[in-house]
Amino acid sequence: MKIHTSLLDSKKKKISLKKAKNFIYSKSNGAESIFVGRVRNNNKGKKVKAVTYAAHKRLVMKSFTKICNEAKKKFDKKAKIFLEHATNYVPVGGISIIIAVGSGHRDEAYKISKYILEKVKHRSPIWKKEHYVKGEFKWLSGHSLRGKKR
Amino acid sequence: MIIQLKLYGSSELLSTKGVLSFNLPKNSKIKNLRSSLMNLIVKKKLKNNLGSLPEAAAFSNMKDEIVSDNYRLKNKELLSIIPPIAGG
Numbered sequence: 001m002k003i004h005t006s007l008l009d010s011k012k013k014k015i016s017l018k019k020a021k022n023f024i025y026s027k028s029n030g031a032e033s034i035f036v037g038r039v040r041n042n043n044k045g046k047k048v049k050a051v052t053y054a055a056h057k058r059l060v061m062k063s064f065t066k067i068c069n070e071a072k073k074k075f076d077k078k079a080k081i082f083l084e085h086a087t088n089y090v091p092v093g094g095i096s097i098i099i100a101v102g103s104g105h106r107d108e109a110y111k112i113s114k115y116i117l118e119k120v121k122h123r124s125p126i127w128k129k130e131h132y133v134k135g136e137f138k139w140l141s142g143h144s145l146r147g148k149k150r
Numbered sequence: 151m152i153i154q155l156k157l158y159g160s161s162e163l164l165s166t167k168g169v170l171s172f173n174l175p176k177n178s179k180i181k182n183l184r185s186s187l188m189n190l191i192v193k194k195k196l197k198n199n200l201g202s203l204p205e206a207a208a209f210s211n212m213k214d215e216i217v218s219d220n221y222r223l224k225n226k227e228l229l230s231i232i233p234p235i236a237g238g
């Protein structure tokens with residue numbers, strides 16, 4: 001198996017860097033790229049304490065598989081890809097997403113990682129609710145999927 | 151006819167139950183659902199937060215397909231609203 005994708009409920013399980021590293025390891029790969037997205041403590045001048053991630057699970061899983069397969073086809077058919085995204089409440093500093101790629105060469109590893117991140121942001125139905133230090137919250141606006149083919 | 155709409159993201163501000171029911175005329179399309187959604191947003195005085203949602207949202211059916219504005223709704227159909235996304 002060369003692709004692993006998952007949505008993890010942060011209340012039940014944490015995204016594991018170790019698991020990602022183990023998954024992509026191969027003696028035939030000369031490059032590993034690991035991208036880690038974390039919840040930061042500020043956004044547009046507001047102090048953030050956490051983000052709740054909500055997802056349409058079936059659509060997200062469908063999009064993750066499709067995006068990873070596209071990336072392999074486009075850059076390296078032999079690449080190993082690990083993609084996990086958190087759902088539910090993630091405090092500042094917590095991991096929201098990991099994209100780990102094992103590939104023959106560095107260029108392909110970087111390109112696959114970037115391709116997946118950009119496509120997830122534009123195609124996977126995941127939403128962010130930011131919780132602020134002062135107690136209020138806001139659903140963040142993003143990319144519309146209206147009229148887009150999945 | 152009755153259409154049920156499963157709420158995601160910002161649309162959850164419309165109901166704590168996670169699902170909305172709309173009573174629409176027979177043969178309604180997604181564009182009719184958008185209008186009814188806007189009426190509800192105005193009625194609930196959420197235009198400041200959700201005023202752009204009816205136009206910006208996509209809708210998916212039970213087969214997990216994003217449907218077009220000309221998609222003809224069926225009685226008792228369950229759709230999901232897909233507000234603009236912001237993952238990663």
